[in-house]
Amino acid sequence: MNKLDGISVFVQVNDSGSYAAAGRVLGMSASAVGKAIVRLEERMGLRLLHRNNRSIGLTAEGAVFLDHCRRIMAELAAAEATLSNAQAQPSGRLRVSAPVASEGWNRVFLQFMATFPEIDLDVSYTNRLVDLVEEGYDVVLRIGPLQDSRLLTRRLGVFSxxxxxxxxxxxxxxxxxxxxxxxxxxxxxxxxxxxxxxxxxxxxxxxxxxxxxxxxxxxxxxxxxxxxxxxxxxxxxxxxxxxxxxxxxxxxxxxxxxxxTPNQRAVSAVWPGGRGFPAKLAAFLDFMAQKLPAVLR
Missing domain, CATH: 3.40.190.10 (Periplasmic binding protein-like II)
Structure with missing residues (x-):
């Protein structure tokens, strides 16, 4: 297994919250994802993830390694962006469906607009379960368990x-x-x-x-x-x-x-596969993963 492949699988498992969800994003089976994690742990000589039938979580060593992995992937993404042409810069209209939430979420959206002025944000607020494909959204933010296996997902944070x-x-x-x-x-x-x-x-x-x-x-x-x-x-x-x-x-x-009353709920981004991965969507997902957790806490 290529070292960068192992890193990307590890990061995606953490972002998606499960082997199956990570596999859908990466185009791999859940079994293949699990084997990739095992090989990475064997190469590192460390346990990176706690695993049981219900959840996956980072070990202390895994949390440290994840920070390094994100920096590596960010550097790689930056290098690719530098070499890409101007057409790949985040721009255009981005249609987002979001739950009716507190003002903190709105501030994150406005910060995103300030950071990416070439993106026109179109946000629809609703607590109903929208049909992302039929209604033409680029990405939907959802709270709680995800059920549609046709869609790609990334966990953005948790709240109680x-x-x-x-x-x-x-x-x-x-x-x-x-x-x-x-x-x-x-x-x-x-x-x-x-x-x-x-x-x-x-x-x-x-x-x-x-x-x-x-x-x-x-x-x-x-x-x-x-x-x-x-x-x-x-x-x-x-x-x-x-x-x-x-x-x-x-x-x-x-x-x-x-x-x-201990409990935890996940907030995830969901988007359709088969449309490529436009720069505006990548920018939105990375920005929300960086900024939203502080609002959720």
Missing amino acids: LRLVASPTYLERHGTPRTIEDLLGHACLRNRNVSSRRIDAWPLGPDHAHINAELSNKLVADHYAMLLMAALEGLGIVCMPSFWSDEHIERGTLRHILADL
Whole structure:
């Protein structure tokens, strides 16, 4: 195996989150990707990835090696860009579908425009599951598990769902200390736009019955509304960290039951194969992978 091939496979596995997803991007089978990683580890004499049936994660040595690999690939990409003609410079219209998210995401889009002034950005905000190919998007940002194997993917970052409430609400109604305590509280719930179902809170499989019995004091399909209601002291809401953390830092919301509700959600970029890999798309993916994780945290 060529050394650069091994590096590119390793980086793609980390970006995609699985052997199968990396294989779709690289045009390889999941088995071939796994064998490439094993050969790379054998050559390095180090374990680079933790692997189990559910997930893949970096070892401490793998994290250090990944930083070096990214620099190597960035240098290679820079060299290729220098030798390419002006037609390959990032330019043109880029159609993006993004979830209805916090202002932090919008700032990243504006920073991208400032960095790449020759790209015209066309952003459509929706929480429904769009048909990327039929609706003509160049790239879609999606939250959660990905299902369409026809599409190419790159993981951009992760975030957590947090149960939060205002200090005023907690002073009036008490702070829940257990999962069961939630049954005595006003719950502000999010309705999934695609499924039209009310989203479950991350209470774990042992408390599925609690999820089913939570109150629906307010149900909305937009986190801006739920956030406003929580800030007004109307109840407890479960929302992504990129909506809540700014308010937690200010003290206008409090994070509750943090130790009992661990969870993680992925944000991924998805785009159709078979269209080549235009410079404007490559620029967007690299920029979002660099800037979005800070917003998600």
